[in-house]
Amino acid sequence: MRKDIDPDEMGHGPFYKVLNSVVVPRPIAWVSTRSADGVDNLAPHSFFTVSCVDPPMVQFTSVGKKDSLRNATETGEFVVCLANEPMFERINATGTDFPAEVSEFSAVGLTGEKSAKVTPFRVAESPVALECTLHRALELGDSTVVIGRVVHAAIDEDVFTTDERGNSLPAVERLRPLARLGRNEWSTIGDVLDITRIPYKHWPGHYTPPEA
Template sequence: MFYATDANQHGLAHDPFKAIVAPRPIGWIGSKGSDGSINLSPYSFFNAVCDRPKIVMFSSDGKKDSVRNAEESGVFTANLVSRNLVEKMNASSIAVSYGVNEFELAGLTAKTGTLIDAPYVAEAFAVLECRVTEILNPRTLSGEPALNVMVFGQVVGIHIDETIIRNGRLDMSLARPVARMGYMDYSEGSEVFEMIRPKPPQS
């Protein structure tokens, strides 16, 4: 099958786009507003976009609380969603009024970052402390701003639970990271395999 996305006539019961762009890491974003309230929300449009320096991005469908807080404070945390925390991640996705503490709703411990004034999930196997570098709306083909808001942050500090470190590496089969698939589906990345990049032939 083929369909043009402007007509969106795929003939399926549900839009397949996000199921194709999968698995997607989940940005479990911790933030703090200027009023002192804290927020924790998962975003399935999230990824690392740069290594030198280390920069990550999360994208929000509209200017939600995490965007507001990141804009006000200039900082946020990104917390690793592992299989043992996936139900709590889902609990933190509930739509509530601004200022409601999703850490409490999900039964999680909020700790303040070491280098930034933003909360992180104390139970997470890994956490990225980030300072905002830019916030923007991506542009459409017509040049109009899209509805989503993208928040980029440079990673200034990293927390790692040493129980997932084996032989000098993070053992993701122990961390069991969870990714977002399409629809309401998720996957767990505990089946890990290694491939070595081929070397070019020598002349």
């Protein structure tokens, strides 16, 4: 038996909580911006993903008109840092509704690191920083999707490992990313499952799942 929910009948606020509880886990963009007045801002956004491969683009969604959105659209730049497990409490703290004139870097004790190609700082304590220039800000209802072109990536050397094919890539167990769930819940990576896709030319025609 399923529970049927009509978003219009429930209302956008309560249904927003339902969406957050079922669209899980959600990676977190720890977005660094600088205002036109020179104030550094840092905030977590859990509506975040890759939006294009060539050219490389990422996107985060601002629900409402937040400082990250205003700064990114006014200056045309932002940095997405990886929200990692060791920074859990400070990432959560940067979600506090500080006044626009307060820098979250200073307020929660984080180190601003000079970026290579954009003005906003990178978070020195984060192992990954994707420096972005604004490509487009798309307004959808009460939210805005901010799409940025990645113009530089800075990744700690010690998170790289080499796979069986000789590819040197960041390893998830070394990145230790956090994700958002519903309510006030967060998650770590947990168990990592590894499986390859079956090319169609190798498809057996009749696939029987293995018995549990």
